[in-house]
Each structure stands twice: as C-alpha cells, then as structure tokens.
Amino acid sequence: MESSSSSSSTSDLTAEEFRKKLVSTLDARYFCKSSFKIYGAVAGLNDYGPPGCAVKQNVLAFWRKHFVLEENMLEVDGPCITPAVVFKASGHVDKFTDFMVKDEITGECHRADHLLKDFCTSKLEKDTSTLSEEKVREYKDVLATLDGISLEELGLKIKEYGIVSPTTNNPLSDPYPFNLMFQTSIGPSSMTPGYMRPETAQGIFVNFKDLYYYNGNKLPFAAAQVGQAFRNEISPRQGLLRVREFTLAEIEHFVDPEDKSHPKFSEVADLEFWMFPRNEQLTRKDAVKVRLGDAVTNGTVNNETLGYFIGRVYLFLTRLGINKERLRFRQHLADEMAHYAVDCWDAEIECSYGWIECVGIADRSAYDLRAHSEKSGTPLVAHEKFSATTKVEKLVISPVKKELGREFKGDHKKIIEALEAMDEKEAMEMKAALVLNGEVKFQVCTLEKAFTIKSNMVSISKEVQKEPPRVFTPSVIEPSFGIGRIIYCLFEHSFYTRQNKAGDEHLNVFRFPPAVAPIKCKVFPLVQNPEFEAVAKKISKSLTSSGISNETDATSKSIGKRYAIADELGVPFVITVDNTATVTIRERDSRDQIRVEIGKVACVMQDLIAGVRTLEDTPGITVLSRFRMRFSNLYRLCLKILIPQ
C-alpha cells in the first residue's frame, strides 16, 4: 500500500520526535488539548475536542457492540460519587496509595519511586563509563524491583543516593503513603465522607445480588460498566497516558470457581498473537507468538474463560486499528499480582513511551464479592443449579430408642452412640448378621462390655439422598479497558506523514478505519459555484439523514489543501463535486478515486463505511479505470478490518 512506503518519513524519527509531531498535530487539529488552558491548565486533565470526542464515541460504540451486545452482558450505569464504606471494603481506602516525598522548603510533592527511577536511569545512561560493574548491577536491580518496593526501602535508597528535589535541588522529606482517591463529602452535614470512584468495578460488585437475580439466578454472566474514573496522581506524566480523570470500560464476568470453561472458546482458540508469559519474562525476556488454544491447553493461561477474553480483547484492539505486531499480552509475575488473583494478563501496546498497559484481564477469584459480603453483611453468593440431579448414597443408622431403652436401661445412651459411630463396613456386617440371625453381639468400648442387639433395635440402610444445593461465592474474571490509553495508542499507530504531490512538504495523515474515523466524509465543491454548492448541500443532507457524519468545505482553498486538512483529521473519504450528475469519491490512504451518481452517494458511502459488500455489487458506480485494481484492494482491506473472520 502506498501509505506504508511513503510513511517512511515518520519512521526515521526518534520516538520523542515522532511523539512531538503527533502531539502537536493532536493539539492543532483539536483532537485533544489540556483542559482549562485560559486559567493556566491543570496537569492530568485533558479535553477531547470535536474530532477526538467523535473518535472516543466511535471506540465506545464499537466496544459495546463487540462486548456487551455480542455476549449479552448486563450493562449498568452507576454514580461516580461513592460513599467511603464501599472503598473501605474493597481495600482502596487503606491500600490505594503511592509513596510521596515533599520538598522540605517549598512543600512541592513528588512521587518517590519516580525520583528513584529517574536517578538510576540517568546514572545508567550518563555515567556509564565511570560506573563500576557492581553499581551498574545495583541500579539495574533497583529499576527491576521498583514496582514492589516497600516504603522503608524507598526511604533508605533516597537517603543513600542523596536524591533531592528535581525542580529546586532542596532536600526531601521521608516518603509517606498518599491516597490517590479524590475525597469529598456527601450531603450538607459532612457526616458522609465519599470518594470519586477510582474504578467502575466496585459499582458492579455491590450490585451482584440484583444482577444475579436479573439473570434468572444463573451463572455465568457478565456485567459491564462504562464511565469516568478518578485518580489524584501525585505528579502526572506521560501526557495523555497518566491522567487524573479518565474513561474506563470494565467487564466483570461471574463464574463458578469449579467450572471456568467457556462455550465460545473454540471461536478464538485458533488466534495466534504475541504473548509474554511469566516464564519468558523470567528467562528469555522475549514475547513469543502463541496459538491461544495451546496457551490454555498447556496451562500458560489459567482457564478457558480468561483465555476467551484475551482472544476477544485481541480482536477488539486489532479491529480498532491497533497494529497487531505492536500488541502483546504480558502475564503478571507472581509478585506483581494481588495475593488473591489467580492469573492476570495485560494487553500492552507499544508506543513512543514503550509498552503501555491498556487492558488488564485478571482472574480476581472471589476476593471482591467476599470483601463486600463481609463488610455489608449481605451474602453475595450463588446457588448451584440442577444440583438436585447430583445424588449421593449415604449410610443411615437409625437406633430404635424405645426398644434399646426398654432392654438396656441406663446403658442405652452409650449403646446408641456406639451404634451411630459405626463405619460403613461394621454397619453393613451388622445388617447382614441381623438379617441372617435376627440378632448380633455388639461390643461397646465406652462400657467395656458386649450387648446383644436384635433386629427391632436398629435399622441400617443405604439411602440415595439429594445433596443440598452448593452455595458459593462466584469467581470474577475482569477485563478492564483504559479507553483513553487505547485511543492514544490508536493515534500513534494511525499517524504517518507522506510527501505532497510537489514533493516539497510532508503532510500528516491518520489512517483510522472508517468505523473509528471522527468524520466519515467531507464534501468539497471543486470550485465556488452555486450549482456545485447546491449539489454539495443535497449530498450532505442525504448523508446526514443516513446517519453518516460529514462536513462540507466550500472555501476557495485549493482542492489539494482541502484534501490535506481532511487527511490530517483522518477522514477516510472525500466527495468532490465536479459535475452536477456524478461526483468523485477519493479514499484517504490510497488516494484512489471512483465516480458515483449523485443519487447513489449516500448508499455507496454507507457500504464503504460498513464494508458490507464489494464495489461490483453496487450498480451505478464506475470505478475510474486506472484505479480499479487498487481501489478493490482497498475495499478488501476494509472488509478485513470490519468483518469478523
């Protein structure tokens, strides 16, 4: 494809140069900007402008179709404001912290682990020639274990290395934990403390009982929630990746811990993609291409349901436009996971910042439901269905108290105890003897004496009994999507530059798939003339009523300039009105064109965007002959991206 060859200009850039170019384009075209800029902006808060907002809506719509609709998930929508008791139960009040140090003079706060990381990274990069081998090893060890570092260790290292404030060079306080939740107070009396939720998941867990009932008291089922989440980062970094408010889309799939099979696993078993299992991280340190079915069969992935969601996440991300060669599923190391987690995989996407965690797919066992059951006193449990069919044979020994009492008087209680304590073998032997002889000698240890037991004194039988229904706390498998991070990575993977026709300028292009593109098409009257403008208006109206977002650019700018603006917004198709009977449609990446009758434009556009049939099926279209082949290729590409294989 032309786009890949001419995009060499961006591949020549360093990661930082590429990012700078991308971010300035995102800002200039108003995909995203810092929020509240006229008041000096606030770190970690960003706005989506019109094209960014449309991309986000498209990503969420596709997410809902791919997950909620396809799997019949129960979507809920609860508040961001949450009473403290919920996060007390979940552990967030006590443990959702980062370690912070304060500038002892200005009071400015820094994330302690970031400062230690920067110190070690900088030492390894800059002082490489003067460092002893031992020191190099030490710094590398610090970096490798930074994720799980304790408060004490962190304090010792900062002291030992003499780390000071990066902005003022002032000395720093000892590190201390800082809770990342935004706190507020609910109601006027300040008697109900509350937090802005740092995740949407808890709003599903607390409703488990209602959801389970809604689902006909049947497992498994999945609930989903899309919404804002808030984390009061100490010092937000990485622009659009680490922010203080963001959109999460979370799925909680509730399942019987004794049966984590998935009926649709076979539909994803043959997918092959990059996985980075624990073992590879600990030894070879390279991701491997694995068939998902094999990863589940050989136990790399803990269970089928976890595997099914890994496969579905892979399909979701690649269909959105994420490059499958820059996507990997990394398994958490044992010490990275929470103590209760069974297995956990992150979908990591490579971008200019390195490999970024965009989706977490975790088997969280029964932890969350148990925590809320305990704290609230409401049992959040499931009852096994159809357990009436699992029957057990059970030994039943029924001493006849009246007969035994009459015969043995004061001893009868101890005799009854001894009879009831018989194991199956003893009991069945006694039964046989009683049937044969009508009586049997029975040694009672506690009385150190033998007694003669008769048939009428005890009945012994084996009965088939129904097992009482098993009550259990379901396990939960949680795919959790950071929508903003996915969108940022999508921006990186979609962005390229190519030379203009004159060859004197590099133009920016976003190669969004049609389903993701913020505006599906632009309509350009070739020249400013009332006839062409009337046609453009008519076409725009027909597109709008077909639900196709479009914009008309009737300015006097050259057609080339207008194409360049459309490309930079990632608009996949441009309709140029150069005639009052037919118009040309130009595709963004190939720059190929077809000619279409005006009355058929909306219909053709609908098909092009949805990718539901080939060009040849659509009457009234003339593919401009010299482009015929290439446009068909493009069309097949659209089909590949949009239609589940």
Next chain:
Amino acid sequence: MESSSSSSSTSDLTAEEFRKKLVSTLDARYFCKSSFKIYGAVAGLNDYGPPGCAVKQNVLAFWRKHFVLEENMLEVDGPCITPAVVFKASGHVDKFTDFMVKDEITGECHRADHLLKDFCTSKLEKDTSTLSEEKVREYKDVLATLDGISLEELGLKIKEYGIVSPTTNNPLSDPYPFNLMFQTSIGPSSMTPGYMRPETAQGIFVNFKDLYYYNGNKLPFAAAQVGQAFRNEISPRQGLLRVREFTLAEIEHFVDPEDKSHPKFSEVADLEFWMFPRNEQLTRKDAVKVRLGDAVTNGTVNNETLGYFIGRVYLFLTRLGINKERLRFRQHLADEMAHYAVDCWDAEIECSYGWIECVGIADRSAYDLRAHSEKSGTPLVAHEKFSATTKVEKLVISPVKKELGREFKGDHKKIIEALEAMDEKEAMEMKAALVLNGEVKFQVCTLEKAFTIKSNMVSISKEVQKEPPRVFTPSVIEPSFGIGRIIYCLFEHSFYTRQNKAGDEHLNVFRFPPAVAPIKCKVFPLVQNPEFEAVAKKISKSLTSSGISNETDATSKSIGKRYAIADELGVPFVITVDNTATVTIRERDSRDQIRVEIGKVACVMQDLIAGVRTLEDTPGITVLSRFRMRFSNLYRLCLKILIPQ
C-alpha cells in the same frame, strides 16, 4: 389502539398510586435502583440497571443524531473535576447555593424553603376551614414568591410560623447559604481546590477560543457536551428527579448578538404546540397552543435562533415518546431569569409530580464569555467577517502644527484643539472659505478671541475609510437537557397496564418506541425442543450481527408468561419459534402477529425497528390475515414516530 383503551386501569389511579406502581416496576425489572443498597443506600444516588442503562444509551444516541449530527455541532468531552477558579469566574462559588437550616440538637440539615413550603401547603390543605381569609392569602403569597425569597425573609417567616424540624420537632438554626458543589482538592498538596462540575457548560465556555478557531473563526456555531454533573442537594426529594449526580447534555450556540436569525427556522416554523408565555402566566394562567412561527414573529419568543431550538427540542422529546399533550414550553418570568438573560423557556413535562423542568432553553447573552474573559485575561471574542466591505466616509481635520506654532506661538495648542473639535458642518464651511479666500476668521472659545487661519495651516477632507473589523463577545443560546429527568418522564408516559387474556390480572407494559426500547426483541422457542432451540440460536446470532439487541428465553414458562415479562421490559417485538421454516413476530402494544421466513427475520426486524419501509415492500412475509389491517396501522404509527415529517 387497543393499548389506550385497556390502559384505563392506570388512569383510574391517583398520581401517587400510579407513581408507586411505576417505581416498583422500575425497581423490580432493574431499570433503576438506589445505589449502594447493601450499605444502606445514599439519598440522591441511583443506578441504571441493564434495561435502564440501555434506554439511556438509546436516548443519548438519538440526542447526538438529532442535534450534534444534524446541526454539525462541535462536541467536546472535558473533565468533571474542575479547578475552583473556573467556578469563581462563572459565579457558582458565590451564588450556587440553597438556604439551609440545622436541627439545633441533632445537627440534621434541611432545605429551609422546603420546610416553609411544606408548612404553608399543609396549612392550606388541612386547616382550610379554620383559616382566616387573610391567612389563606398570606400562605398563598408565600408559596408564589418562594423561588426568589431572600435569606432574611426566609429566616423571619420560619421564626414567625414557629417551624421546627419535621423529623424531631427540635428547634432550627437561622437559615444560611450552603454551596451545592461537591468540593475536592486536585493534586497532593491541597493547594489547588477543585469542584465536581455542577453543569457541563463552563467546560465549553473556557474553550471558546479553540472552538471558534476550529470552526474557521466563523459564527454562528454550536458546541455540545454530554456528561456527568454533580449537585450536593441538601435533602434530595422526588426520587429520580432531584439527584446528586446526573447526566446533562448541553448545547452552547454562539451567535452574533446583532443577528440572531436562523437559516433553518422555516423548517420548524409550522410546528404547533403548547406554550406558556409570561403574559399567560401573569393573567389567564393557562398554556396556549401556538404556531412557533407566530410566537417568533409577534415577539413572544425573543429571536429566531431561540425559536429554532424550541422547535427542535419539541421534535426531540415527542419523537422519543413524550406525550405532546403533556409537554409545554414555559417562559421564565422576568424576576425568575438571571439579570443578564434575554429570554428563557423551559420544556416542562407533566408527570405524577406535576410539571417538571426537563430542558432549559436560554438566551444567556454574552454573560459567560465576558466573565471568563475578565477573570482569565484571555479575550473570548469574535471578529466580524467581511467588514472590509463596509466602508465609511469620515471627516479628517489635520491642523499643520508647524505653521500654527510659527504664527500663533503660545496660543497654538488651544487653536489646534478648537480646530479638531469642529463638527462636520463647521469644518466644511471653513474648507469652502479657505478654498474661496485662502483664509478665514476662526473664533476660539477657550481663548475668547478670533484668529485668522490660512490655507496652509489646516487640511480638511472627507475620506472613505475601511471600518476596523468589529470585535464583539458572542451571545450564547443554551439548550440544556436533564437526561435523567427526561428518561423518568418517558417512563411515566410509556407505562400502562392491561388485562391478561383470562381477565384476572393486570399486566404492566412500557410502550417505548423501538428506537428507545432497551431490548429490541426477544426470541422464544414455543416449547423446549432441540430443533426450535437451534432455530432460536440461529435467529439470535443473525440479529446480533445486525446490531439488534436481543435475548432468548428458552425456559419452560408458558408463552403468555414470557410475553408478559417482555412487555414489562418494553420489548417491542417478540419472535416465537413454532416451526423450523417460518416464525411469528408479535408486536407489543397491538399484540398483532406476522409470519416471516427464518432467513428474513433479521432484515425484517431491522426495517421494523428503523421504520424505513412498509410491510408490503418486504417479500417473504405473510401478514397473518386477521391481523393484517391492524398491523399495518401499527406500522404507520412506527413510521410516524420515527421518520421526520
């Protein structure tokens, strides 16, 4: 229609009884429930369960299509967390308050005006026989002026009437203002106070400059934002209507204050609906049916753009399913509006609580942009386009300082001032005299003396000058939609009960239009049998891949019972598998059925939901003959609701 005749059972109920029945259905079917119930719930926080969440998504999707797509609005998406400075500028920090009183013993808080309202209402209702005519008038006056009551008056009335706490009968504190914004702190240092936004509008205003630039520096344009908003109500009432967190959808239409015409006004001018202008409220006290075009022409509605949005809001609400006879547009009284507002209309929907404000449509003049310009120091202004073409003739008087100084020495400054102060008539007479005589006598008042001015001492001319482009602060017209309130009213207007076939039970039904219905169709195998279940599965799969939300109910419940459950969720169509070649589709409200080939079900359902063609166009369908007429009527009804007339 059958539904309306058999829904008489709900119309017999009092408003409270009807609401109780509705709300218990909403809870039982998990449309909405109180949030965090296992922890005792929090007043004013609610969850949408699966069907409620789907209705909300459908309402928002339709809102975006009806407004954002149709008008090419610039949608933005900014954070809920907002630095305090923004709400300082907008006036929310100082004025977004309710008056509160505290129980002097328990500390419990109450909204002062609510207590006064309850007191007067109860007096008028209960003590009606014992009250003097004067007292009746007094209580009525209090109720009528409650909206604008001052802190002092409120305190006096509470004292005078001896109002005590309604829950404890304890004495109350004096009222004091309580700010309704949820406060928090941004970042770790508690040096950046922040609020959870109480509206989304400010996030648009602060970005005016970027939006204006994105729009090619042209007016008018509209920006839109959908998102969560937060109000820390003192004592939330009215269940789902007055809540602490809710979804707003707001439009800010920026326009030249000197030209508030709208190019598409003619498209809504012929709409006729209930309006309740200021005059009618002050005199006849009854809403009137008005043609929108007339309301704008005769000045009832201030301008065309405001009128256009009133019309579009009417279409939006009625197409959603709001009963047009229970919808009115009420104009704000002069003392109800903010001092800067030009005109303001509320779309009020009648429900069991009375007339509820669901959409506010206000011409807010330039207030918000000016406030942020001042506070931030960033001018939020527009430049008039094409002003280069408006040229003006201007008088130019240029005294020649050198000549005047040489001739008149110390007096020359005052003479220059006097020359420049001449009006057009004087100046042109001087010019004529100088041309004729080369000199002229000129009386300078400030020197009480005449001087001889010669041709070389002053040049006087009329020059044609380009007017400098007009710079102005745009006016903003703001339609603001309380999505939760609209949805609640939609629930009320859609809910009815009807007798079952046996006539011994009243069944609940929601008559949602297909576009709003949470689940578009259910699939029922008539009996539990592998063949029918396989067909049901196949149909469900084809529906899902066509993007149609569906659920299969293969339980052994009777078909009538399953219909009843579907009706109570507002599912418009049920597909019953009673055959392996064709199935029946049953419509909810008419209970009519048609028979359709299995392979065509998805396609027929798509058309039924979208209402894009008549039944007769769809080959392969046999309308079950006895229902033919009625189903066609239903179909026309769908068309009427869904297709813009």
